[in-house]
Amino acid sequence: KQEVTQIPAALSVPEGENLVLNCSFTDSAIYNLQWFRQDPGKGLTSLLLIQSSQREQTSGRLNASLDKSSGRSTLYIAASQPGDSATYLCAVKDDYKLSFGAGTTVTVRA
Amino acid sequence: DAGITQSPRYKITETGRQVTLMCHQTWSHSYMFWYRQDLGHGLRLIYYSAAADITDKGEVPDGYVVSRSKTENFPLTLESATRSQTSVYFCASSATGPAAFFGQGTRLTVV
Numbered sequence: 411k412q413e414v415t416q417i418p419a420a421l422s423v424p425e426g427e428n429l430v431l432n433c434s435f436t437d438s439a440i441y442n443l444q445w446f447r448q449d450p451g452k453g454l455t456s457l458l459l460i461q462s463s464q465r466e467q468t469s470g471r472l473n474a475s476l477d478k479s480s481g482r483s484t485l486y487i488a489a490s491q492p493g494d495s496a497t498y499l500c501a502v503k504d505d506y507k508l509s510f511g512a513g514t515t516v517t518v519r520a
Numbered sequence: 521d522a523g524i525t526q527s528p529r530y531k532i533t534e535t536g537r538q539v540t541l542m543c544h545q546t547w548s549h550s551y552m553f554w555y556r557q558d559l560g561h562g563l564r565l566i567y568y569s570a571a572a573d574i575t576d577k578g579e580v581p582d583g584y585v586v587s588r589s590k591t592e593n594f595p596l597t598l599e600s601a602t603r604s605q606t607s608v609y610f611c612a613s614s615a616t617g618p619a620a621f622f623g624q625g626t627r628l629t630v631v
Contacts, residue, residue: 512562
């Protein structure tokens with residue numbers, strides 16, 4: 411059974427600081443890894459998708475890396491803004507279904 | 521509207537009642553999923569479907585029933601609601617391989 415862990419569970423930083431969110435998974439036989447953002451009371455918004463053959467993906471201030479052999483992914487958010495405050499979820503896909511971590515709740519202080 | 525739509529967005533029901541949560545997607549994705557999200561547990565898979573008329577259990581299926589007579593619809597039924605089923609329910613869809621897309625969620629309260 412795939413186990414996904416996200417560390418830290420919560421993070422508070424001043425505006426402008428870079429964010430580093432970690433995700434680890436136990437079974438490296440994954441199809442892809444997806445990072446989501448969830449605002450309070452809202453649904454999940456896909457941020458980045460990394461295929462198992464890829465090492466990283468970038469979108470604007472967001473960069474996600476994947477080391478499948480060690481079962482790790484890292485989401486970097488550069489120059490954080492108060493609007494980045496949300497919960498970030500990591501999910502790994504094996505065959506067809508997603509297994510989620512519990513998330514990292516980020517607060518960016520103005 | 522294109523996308524994945526859940527209804528209702530909010531529902532309060534009584535213990536023992538049957539309740540159905542609806543999910544509709546417009547992409548003709550083959551896979552559809554139901555997850556529940558609870559504090560301390562994250563998102564857990566309840567049921568999934570690989571195609572019309574093909575469904576299978578996920579991690580926490582007890583007390584739930586699903587059907588998929590059409591590719592675009594995947595309703596989730598709580599046969600006899602219990603307080604432990606108070607949760608936020610998310611429906612998702614995906615084609616084989618690419619990203620999964622999620623609905624906005626249904627917040628269900630069982631009193």
